[in-house]
Amino acid sequence: MTRRKPSRARLRPFRLDDAAGVCRIYANFFVDNSVQFGRGRMTVAIADGRLAGFVLWGPAFEPAWFDPGVKRWAELHELHVHPDYHGQGLGTRLVRSAVQQARDDGFGVMYVITEEVNAPARRVYEKNGFREHNRIVRYKIEL
Ligand SMILES: CC(C)(COP(=O)(O)OP(=O)(O)OC[C@H]1O[C@@H](n2cnc3c(N)ncnc32)[C@H](O)[C@@H]1OP(=O)(O)O)[C@@H](O)C(=O)NCCC(=O)NCCS
Numbered sequence: 001m002t003r004r005k006p007s008r009a010r011l012r013p014f015r016l017d018d019a020a021g022v023c024r025i026y027a028n029f030f031v032d033n034s035v036q037f038g039r040g041r042m043t044v045a046i047a048d049g050r051l052a053g054f055v056l057w058g059p060a061f062e063p064a065w066f067d068p069g070v071k072r073w074a075e076l077h078e079l080h081v082h083p084d085y086h087g088q089g090l091g092t093r094l095v096r097s098a099v100q101q102a103r104d105d106g107f108g109v110m111y112v113i114t115e116e117v118n119a120p121a122r123r124v125y126e127k128n129g130f131r132e133h134n135r136i137v138r139y140k141i142e143l
Contacts, residue, residue: 007045007088009052011097014042021051025080036077043097045081045090053081055094057102057110064111066134074102076112079121091124099128 014022021044022029030037033056040058044051056078064070076098081090102110112130114121 005088007047007052007085007090007093009045009047009085009090009093011043011045011093014044014054018044018051018054022054025051025054025082026078029078033077040077041098041101043094043101045094047085047090051082052085053090053094055079055098057098059107064109067109070109072107074105074107074110076110079112079124086120091120092128095124095128
């Protein structure tokens with residue numbers, strides 16, 4: 001992918017008046033994340049006077065069944081950058097911000113799940129320190 005010039009976006013915590021900008025990027029965000037949003041922490045990126053991306057992470061409230069011994073952990077729930085701003089390093093800045101917040105809050109580990117074919121997301125996670133932990137298999141039956 002051709003690298004465009006780095007984004008000069010400003011990162012700050014989510015405010016209620018950001019809701020419309022979030023929905024312009026992900027229409028069903030608040031429906032799909034009704035539980036996670038209430039417990040989580042969201043950071044937005046503002047560029048050219050509009051919302052260009054956001055990240056939502058939060059604490060888990062049960063032990064990590066997929067990682068024995070891990071009792072307190074954080075999960076990165078959502079990461080989205082508006083297509084106009086892809087490839088400018090904004091996804092990276094948002095991920096780093098979420099990781100730093102979780103670290104500052106005393107979490108020793110953060111997990112994120114993504115699709116195997118989502119190359120841009122995987123690149124962003126891997127270049128910012130995430131390493132593949134386990135795979136989830138989706139089964140299907142014709143009814
Ligand atoms: C994933 C996403 C947030 C990345 O945002 P971004 O601002 O473009 O991220 P960055 O610019 O920091 O980095 C993107 C990286 O992916 C790479 N990339 C882009 N398309 C790629 C592809 N098809 N194959 C491999 N790498 C690719 C870029 O080259 C860049 O890596 P580099 O810095 O080494 O060059 C954005 O693509 C997005 O919003 N996608 C839709 C929502 C989504 O899938 N979210 C993740 C859910 S888990």
